[in-house]
Amino acid sequence: MSVEKDSKKRLFIGLITGTCGLLCLFFAMLWYVPYVGLSSFGAWASWTLGLIVLALILTVGWAYAGLLANVVLGRTFPFSQKARGLTVKLFLPLMTILGRLFGLSKRKIRSSFIKVNNELVLSETGKYDPEKIMILTPHCLQNSRCDMRLTYDVDNCKRCGLCTIKGLLDLRDKYGSHFAVATGGTIARRLVVQKRPRLIIAIACERDLASGIQDTYPLPVFGVLNERPHGPCLDTEVSLLAVEEALRRFIKEDRLPEDADKNVAMTPITGL
Known part of the structure; x- marks a missing residue:
């Protein structure tokens, strides 16, 4: 039973890492692609968009770090309580798509998600x-x-x-x-x-x-x-x-x- 639980954690960590990486890459491309066009309006336009995208990447990265610390170390970061919300509303659908691309069944992905959700509820709920x-x-x-x-x-x-x-x-x-x-x-x-x-x-x-x-x-x-x-x-x-x-x-x-x-x-x- 312990081995099975550990495998679920590893699956979740792998999927959440891949999902966050793809999200960050997508946000970075949102800045890079229009960069050439925005430059005609002045450097400030490109830098403004870059700062917005950087803030989004940092938000996803912080949520990921807080979630990972909770799952692996059983510890919570300051302001990381929203990690469960991002996992529920954003990461799970993307994890399902990513997992399916690698041939993982929806049942395995959902089971992994439920396991980690339970641990988050146990750590955050009184x-x-x-x-x-x-x-x-x-x-x-x-x-x-x-x-x-x-x-x-x-x-x-x-x-x-x-x-x-x-x-x-x-x-x-x-x-x-x-x-x-x-x-x-x-x-x-x-x-x-x-x-x-x-x-x-x-x-x-x-x-x-x-x-x-x-x-x-x-x-x-x-x-x-x-x-x-x-x-x-x-x-x-x-x-x-x-x-x-x-x-x-x-x-x-x-x-x-x-x-x-x-x-x-x-x-x-x-x-x-």
């Missing part, structure tokens, strides 16, 4: 009251033969134990967080607006987690990958231990239940 945390899951966690409607009210679940919804409801009751099941991005966004959480623990596949992280930014989302023993979108499962570890990490210590081991919040989270 602890909250449990009612400010929402566990958000897809409907494919529900047993496909179950006819209960959980999208609008998860308490319709009979807790028969044939799927992991029962275990997630037990975690909700134990820790006092919100828990919701969504059938798509529109319903998920509506639930977020209604409950107004400060943090989301999202359970989904790589594609849905990556898009969900992008859609909800700047709201922090900690992703837990689901397990698909029957293929995608059918009777999926999730590690209840990983979800509980995440809850313990993000809930204020004085709000943890008495039977919870408070030291477990300091152990590595196995969300990916």
